[in-house]
Amino acid sequence: MNRANLVLHAKASIxxxxxxxxxASKLFAKETRERAWMLYAWCRQCDDLADGQDHGHGMSTVAAPQRTIAAMRMLTARAMSDQSTGKPAFDAMGVVAQECRIPPKLAQDVIDGFALDAKEWRPQTEDDLYQYCYHVAGAVGCMMAVVMGVSAGDDETLxxxxxxxxxxxxxxxxxxxxxxxxxxxxxxxxxxxxxxxIAPxxxxxxxxxxxxxxxxxxxxDLSERYEASARVGAAQLPFRxxxxxxxxxxxxxxxARAVRRSNGAALDNRVVTSKAAKAAWVVKALGQxxxxxxxxxxxxxxxxxRG
Incomplete structure (x- = not known):
């Protein structure tokens, strides 16, 4: 696929x-939006491969999880070294990596999170919890920052x-x-x-x-603390x-706020946000x-x- 087709594939994925x-991605400038879609497509594909899902739905047992992780690493490394893989989501990642100079370590850090799930790892401590969250989401946040123009050496913003x-x-x-x-x-x-x-x-x-x-x-509560910190870093980004x-x-x-308000009811019914609430945040975020x-x-x- 050429770049335009990879963008279309990535848009369908997100x-x-x-x-x-x-x-939220519609608020980006066009070039950043396309890159964000392509990075998302890679994240989504890796997640689906690791969990036997289709776009986050229908989790199933993966027959050979370690082999799946190894293939994920190989395809990602090939794509980020500007080699075609024949897999649209991985090739899209390759395009973004070349255009934005995404450090390969960040992509491998994300795959490390899937590897933890593949070996049925569980956090012992709160620090372990953060380490897992970094691998599956924090490293993605760092890559998105690079896509939005933040230098890979700007540790404070990252x-x-x-x-x-x-x-x-x-x-x-x-x-x-x-x-x-x-x-x-x-x-x-x-x-x-x-x-x-509580017995596990x-x-x-x-x-x-x-x-x-x-x-x-x-x-x-922890989610809100980290959200508040992230808002400070957003000030370093271009307006869109x-x-x-x-x-x-x-x-x-x-x-998180709805889960807290539910006072346990979220254990019985999955929390979702309405279209109206999402649209309201688009307007509110403009003012912010x-x-x-x-x-x-x-x-x-x-x-x-670091490193």
């Missing part, structure tokens, strides 16, 4: 895979971009506790579960629902990119994009790996 990100990825993933985990449990997964740190006297194999027992709800609330990032932050942040954000110090927040 339209099907994430209505929230698809909406830290804030990583924070937004952490906020997104913490929201996802808070929303999907019951769904993950049904799939045999748990991203709540074992230390947290032990603190609340009986996490959904009615007798532990109040304690589990408290831990989910803790995830939501800043507007898009702030809209995405608000839309995704609403997931023209104002200087309130400064939030990163002291006490998790630091992404």
């Amino acid at each position: 339209d099907r895979g994430s209505k929230s990100f698809a909406l 830290d804030r971009a990583c924070d937004l990825g952490l906020a997104f993933q913490l929201s996802n985990i808070a929303r999907d506790v019951a769904e993950d449990n049904a799939a045999g997964r748990c991203y709540l740190p074992k230390d947290w579960l032990s603190e609340m006297r 194999d009986h996490m959904m027992d009615a007798s532990r629902r109040e304690a589990l709800t408290e831990l989910i609330g803790r995830l939501c 990119s800043r507007w898009a990032v702030l809209a995405a932050a608000g839309i995704y942040g609403d997931i 994009a023209v104002r200087k954000p309130k400064y939030v110090d990163r002291s006490g927040l998790w630091d992404r790996p």
